[in-house]
Amino acid sequence: MGRRAALSALIVAACLSSPVGAQDFLGHSGPVGALAVGQDMLLSGGFDTRAILWSLDEARALYVSRFHDGTVTAVAHLDDGFVTAGQDGRIAVWDRGQAAPRFATPRGTSPVASLAVAGDGSRIAAGFFDGTVQVLALADQSIVTVPAHSDRVTGVGFLPDGQIVSVGGDLRFLRWSPDGELRANAGLPGLPNGLAISQNRAAIIFADGALRVFSADGAQLPERFLTDRPLVSVGASGAHIVTGAIDGTVWTLAPKDLGITAMFRAADGPIWAVAADGAQVFTGSADGIVRRWDALTGDPLGGERPDAPEEYTDASRGAEIWRACAVCHSLQPGDHSRAGPSLHGVFGRRIGTAEGFDYSPALQALNIVWTPETVAELFEVGPEAYTPGSRMPEQRVADPADRQALVEFIARATAHMDAQAATGN
Amino acid sequence: MARMKFLCDADRCIECNACVTACKNEHEVPWGINRRRVVTINDGLPGERSVSMACMHCTDAPCASVCPVDCFYTTDDAVVLHNKDTCIGCGYCSYACPFGAPQYPQTANFGTRGKMDKCTYCSGGPEPDMSQAEYVKYGANRLAEGKLPLCAEMCSTKALLAGDGDIIAEIYRERVVTRGYGSGAWGWRDAYGETVTV
Numbered sequence: 001m002g003r004r005a006a007l008s009a010l011i012v013a014a015c016l017s018s019p020v021g022a023q024d025f026l027g028h029s030g031p032v033g034a035l036a037v038g039q040d041m042l043l044s045g046g047f048d049t050r051a052i053l054w055s056l057d058e059a060r061a062l063y064v065s066r067f068h069d070g071t072v073t074a075v076a077h078l079d080d081g082f083v084t085a086g087q088d089g090r091i092a093v094w095d096r097g098q099a100a101p102r103f104a105t106p107r108g109t110s111p112v113a114s115l116a117v118a119g120d121g122s123r124i125a126a127g128f129f130d131g132t133v134q135v136l137a138l139a140d141q142s143i144v145t146v147p148a149h150s151d152r153v154t155g156v157g158f159l160p161d162g163q164i165v166s167v168g169g170d171l172r173f174l175r176w177s178p179d180g181e182l183r184a185n186a187g188l189p190g191l192p193n194g195l196a197i198s199q200n201r202a203a204i205i206f207a208d209g210a211l212r213v214f215s216a217d218g219a220q221l222p223e224r225f226l227t228d229r230p231l232v233s234v235g236a237s238g239a240h241i242v243t244g245a246i247d248g249t250v251w252t253l254a255p256k257d258l259g260i261t262a263m264f265r266a267a268d269g270p271i272w273a274v275a276a277d278g279a280q281v282f283t284g285s286a287d288g289i290v291r292r293w294d295a296l297t298g299d300p301l302g303g304e305r306p307d308a309p310e311e312y313t314d315a316s317r318g319a320e321i322w323r324a325c326a327v328c329h330s331l332q333p334g335d336h337s338r339a340g341p342s343l344h345g346v347f348g349r350r351i352g353t354a355e356g357f358d359y360s361p362a363l364q365a366l367n368i369v370w371t372p373e374t375v376a377e378l379f380e381v382g383p384e385a386y387t388p389g390s391r392m393p394e395q396r397v398a399d400p401a402d403r404q405a406l407v408e409f410i411a412r413a414t415a416h417m418d419a420q421a422a423t424g425n
Numbered sequence: 426m427a428r429m430k431f432l433c434d435a436d437r438c439i440e441c442n443a444c445v446t447a448c449k450n451e452h453e454v455p456w457g458i459n460r461r462r463v464v465t466i467n468d469g470l471p472g473e474r475s476v477s478m479a480c481m482h483c484t485d486a487p488c489a490s491v492c493p494v495d496c497f498y499t500t501d502d503a504v505v506l507h508n509k510d511t512c513i514g515c516g517y518c519s520y521a522c523p524f525g526a527p528q529y530p531q532t533a534n535f536g537t538r539g540k541m542d543k544c545t546y547c548s549g550g551p552e553p554d555m556s557q558a559e560y561v562k563y564g565a566n567r568l569a570e571g572k573l574p575l576c577a578e579m580c581s582t583k584a585l586l587a588g589d590g591d592i593i594a595e596i597y598r599e600r601v602v603t604r605g606y607g608s609g610a611w612g613w614r615d616a617y618g619e620t621v622t623v
Contacts, residue, residue, distance in 0.1 A: 031493065031517070047515065071515070087516075111516070129529070151462075151525060169525040171464050187466045190615075191525050207487075207523035208615050228618065230487050232520045246491050246521050270491045270521065286493065324494040324511050393513040394540065 023059035024302030025282075025290035027052050029338040030327065032284025034115075035235070035275040038077035042275070042282060043084075044290050045072025047327075048338045051084040053096075054290075059302075066358050067092055067101060069391060071339075074115035074126070078138075083124055085112035091126050091136060103141055105134070114194065118158045123178070125164050127153025133166050135180060144180045155195030155234075157202060159216055165202050167192040173202070173218040186218025196236035198255040203241045205231035211243055211251075211258060224258040226251055233284075237276040240295050244271025250283055252276070252295050264298030266291060312416050318409025321402055324395070331413040333421065340392065345414050346370045347407075351387070362389025372407040379403050428503045429546060429568075430590035431577070432597055432621075433476050433611045436604075437584035440465055440475040444576035444585055448479075451547070451575045452564025458528040460544040461576050474608060477576070477585045480505065480526035480544035481616035488518035488527065502568065504546040509562050512540045523615040546587070547574040594621045 025042065027050070034045035041062070042054040051072045053063040068086030076083045081095040081102065089108025092101035110130035117124050124136040131149040133156060136142075149168030156166045163183065164176040169191060175184035191207040201221060202214045207230040212223040226243070233244040240252045240261060248267040253260055266283040273284035280301060281293045292301045312331055313319045325343075330336035333344045335356030342354060348371070352364040366387060368374055378386045379397040397403045440463050448454065448461045461479035466472075482505045489497035489505065496511035497518075518541060519527040530539035549566035552559035559566060567575060577587035586593040594610070601607035601623045610621045 152519070171466060187468060187470075189466070191523055193520060207521070228615075230521050230523055246487055270517070272517075272520070286491075324496075324513070327493040327513065327515075395513070396510045398510065 022057065022280075022292060022301050022303070024292060025052075025054050025059045025061075026288075027054075027061045027064065028284075028288035028290070029330070029336065030288050031270075031272055031286045032288060032290055033272040034072055034075040035273040035282050035284050035290065036075045036077050036082070037237075037275040037277050037280075037282055038082075041077070042290065043075045043077060043082050044273070044284060045075045045084060045086075046284070046288065047071045048288070049086075051075060053082065059292075063097075065094070067104070069107070069360070070111070073112050076115050076117045076124070078117060079121050083115060083117065085115050085126055087111040089128070091115070091124065091134070093124070093136075093138065105136070105143065113153050114156045116157045116164075116197075118162055118178075119160055120162070123158075123162075125156045125158065125166075127156040127166055127168070129153070131168060131170070133164070133176070135164065135178075146176065146180045148174055148176075154192050155204065157195050157197040159197060160200055163216070165195065165197070165216070167195050167202075167204055173204075173214055175216055175218065184216065184218050186214070189220075193230060193232050194234045196234045196241060198236040198241050199238075201255075203234060203236060203243075203255070205234045205243050207231070209245070211241065211253065213255075213258065222258045224253070224260075226260075233271050233274045235274045235276050237278055237295075239278050240276050240281070242274045242276045242281050242295070244274045244283060246270040248285065250274065250281065250293070250298070252281060252298070261296060262294070262298035264293060266293065312413040314409075314412070316405060316409055316412075317402065318405035318407075318412075321397060321406045322409050322413075325406075328392075331410070331417065333417055343410055344417055346375070347372060347411060347414070360389065360391050363387055363391075372404075372411065375407050375410070376400075376403040379406065426501050427589035428591070429482065429588065430503075430593060430613075430617065431479070431481055431546075431574075432586040432593045432613065433478075434584045434586070434597060434600065435474040435476050435608050435611045436606070437582045438463065438475040438477060439582055439584070441581060443579045443581055444477045447575045447579040448544070451567075452545075454542070454564065455530065457530060458542050460526075460528065460542065462525075474611075476611045477580075478524050478526075478612070479576070480522075480546070481524055481612055482544075482546055483523075483616040484618055487521040487523065491517045491521040493517065498551075500548065502546075502548070504548050504568070506545055506548065506550055506563075507541065507543070508551050509540045509542075510551075514539050514541060516541075524612060544574075547572070590617070597621050598623050 028046040030047035032046045036043045045051045051065040070087030074085040085091045092104040110128040114127040133146045133148040135144045151169030162178045171188045173186040195204045209227040210225045213221040244250045250266045252262045267285035269286040275282045328340040330342040336342040337357040341357035351368040352359040382396045383392040465475045486505045496508045526543045547567035549559040550563035554569040574587045577585045
């Protein structure tokens, strides 16, 4: 970089520097798998089925949506709103300040894996697990569906001229005209896990730990092996390409030569989502916290965080079985819903009545009171038979002793929390 | 105890898809799921190679490290299996896998119902060996019968090898020395953290 360019970069960085006292973003109650940063807002989507629009400076949740029936897998900003997409195969277009989407595509049979918005804001491209790419024109809400890949579409993006780039599990790099005509088709050296458009080129992350840059024609340009663990998230601002790995490491790189600007440990587990503006990097991980970092140094910018509520556990067999339940359910009292409701005090509660949780119509229509016996029965026959039509994934506990241990643990946890509340500890 | 591995000799694969068909037939894999697939790199260009891809049963498997419900486990033969009773179909393992192995039923959204399905190295699941319950969920357990995975057994050019890692690596070494070239044992470095030195 020349001296003038370096000086310009410093000025830009100073102008975009993060606000004093900036905070991390606390609101999701499960892995955060989608992030997009806009002018003054951050958008996140998670396993808890929530999409949250945040004020960037204050890290305050401006709007929380539970529109999608399943994980929110991809998000993007529009000039006057935002887009969310989910495991339910739906793409929802939102105006800011509205409680319901302006419009949404019908429920599909394949989850959306990736999402991009054209530079002029006129079209949205979505890549699906079944290999198709949908191009949605916002003006007339028309949809063009292209059978693009023979495997999962792992990344889509718009080039500055409006052409669409997609990569997939079939190890193909494809470029499409704005109306869906195939313009380029090239092979990839490994399994791509995502792409970000940076300076008219596609920055593609791979499961072999490499970040490779490709031209619009699919010719490979610089590559950099960053790790021997899979890279699973990528984002780009004008100044940086950012990528995260499954071991919690994040890199910011210079787009031109892939020189590493910063490398830092952002979490103990996978970094499922990253986003970047000029000065800050945002990361989403399994603990549900969206953290912010200095893009140049990798220093944390989020300040001190309050401790998360302590989860009750003991060394019992029931606690061991509960670990699988804990991904979707809390045992905290009050509205601590994750992908499912809190199970604090579940025994004696009628189905579909936990405070603050948006139940599926199928579950609300059932007439079950949860008791140790009915919960045990649920896991004996499985939710598909016991609560048909609900969103709960099929789970069975085959051993009657394990089912008993599980319900006893839930009862113990509730009693423990209630005793703590009574003594003020 | 043997350390079971797969080895795909990309210089021998002729993209016949016999491995894919054998797998689907042996395990009655449902429509929409391929536990094994053949991918061609540089199709129609100099340097074209086909590789047969499935779960490689990695050392330090990335799928297991990202699973939120810890449904993966490694057998004494170093085969990476998962428990479908515990799997919640979240899909995270599919992002972590370098080989695109995790598959999901396409008749429903996997987040709401479907369980992940992948290659079992023909060694079933946590249910009792060769039981009906094991077959319904995971397919045949050939390892328990003293046999190796059918995909490799059916490979007409023996591009796909299965067995003890040391033995199949030695077979590959001998091939490369004999024929004088070798484009590498595809995926070994990613899966096992090492290359086959010749």
